[in-house]
Amino acid sequence: MTISSNQLKTEIFYPDSDGKPMAESDPARDYLIYAVEALDIYFQARSDIYVSGNLYIYYKQGIPSAVIAPDVFVVFGVEKKKRSSYKVWQEGGKAPNFVLEITSASTQENDEEDKPQKYAFLGVQEYFQYDPTGDYLKPQLKGSRLVQGKYQSLTPNFLPDGVLSIHSEVLGLDLRLINGELRFFDPQTGQKLLSHKETEQARQQAEQARYDAIPKLLDLGLNVEQIASALNLPIDEVTRLMS
Incomplete structure (x- = not known):
């Protein structure tokens, strides 16, 4: 019996989760929620910017194993709408422009080795890492920008009060460490971005x-x-x- 290409396509299943409960430490969960909500509020007037986090991104059609789930990501040039997963080929080939990973003991190696390679392959312009406890990253906040297919570290600035700040050209925002806590700031107004709470x-x-x-x-x-x-x-x- 001949199986059509359409039948093959319908048999491919892209899970929305791995079926396991999401286990996050309090700090990781809190900063993930803060980052997604703060960025979503900041870009709320833009219908062509999608902000999400801890969501499966499938980047090769027909290969469900080609998947990655950033803690926080922002995509420019796609519709702002709810998604159960993000399939690059259904979004005009657009991958995230910005990714932030909340690093912990269980994710450190993956965040520093495997994920950057995948993000570079996808063309993610900026990749940031934040370690809430300060046990795994030195300094706690790191940023990098994709240059000719490789990530180059962004040099942090230190404000007069000693606060570490890294500017994101993609977002047009500063990521700062305030007493070790990650916060987004609008450099034009100096205002801190707030979560819904x-x-x-x-x-x-x-x-x-x-x-x-x-x-x-x-x-x-x-x-x-x-x-x-x-x-x-x-x-x-x-x-x-x-x-």
């Missing part, structure tokens, strides 16, 4: 600060209408908080 915390703090300012403004002689205008609050909200 951090964004909500900042909103609550700003709201509380406005409420705390009401008694001080009353002491300065401002009336309810003036306080509401100064704090951008409804008059009835100011009145309620004063009662």
Whole structure:
């Protein structure tokens, strides 16, 4: 019996996971979530930028074993949508432009030897590594850029306060170590990128600060209408908080 090429294609299975529970240390999980959320929020207005992490990337059609799963990655020029896995041939041949691996004892060798070779083969422009505990990488944060098919280390900058900072040309952002913690910064504004949780915390703090300012403004002689205008609050909200 002759088997058509279409039948062969339908029989190829690309798993969305290896079927095993994802086991991550607290630091690895926390920074993975922070990086994906912070970058997703930063690029939220761009419909042609896809941010994800810990997702299978299949890079050879018909060969399910040709797969890699970066901790954090960003792809430019593809649709922003939910995916169960990322198949390069279905995305116009576009591989990630930026990859970040959260290094640990179990991943160090793979992150420093096997994965860079695969990322170079795929044409990943920038490859960063971060070690939350500082036990496996010296320094804790490393970055490299693909030049003629090989990764060349990016020289870190040290800010006046001693903070290590590496600029990502691909993202247009700085990756910095703040007391050993990885954070993304917008070099144009100097603002730190926040996760969803951090964004909500900042909103609550700003709201509380406005409420705390009401008694001080009353002491300065401002009336309810003036306080509401100064704090951008409804008059009835100011009145309620004063009662």
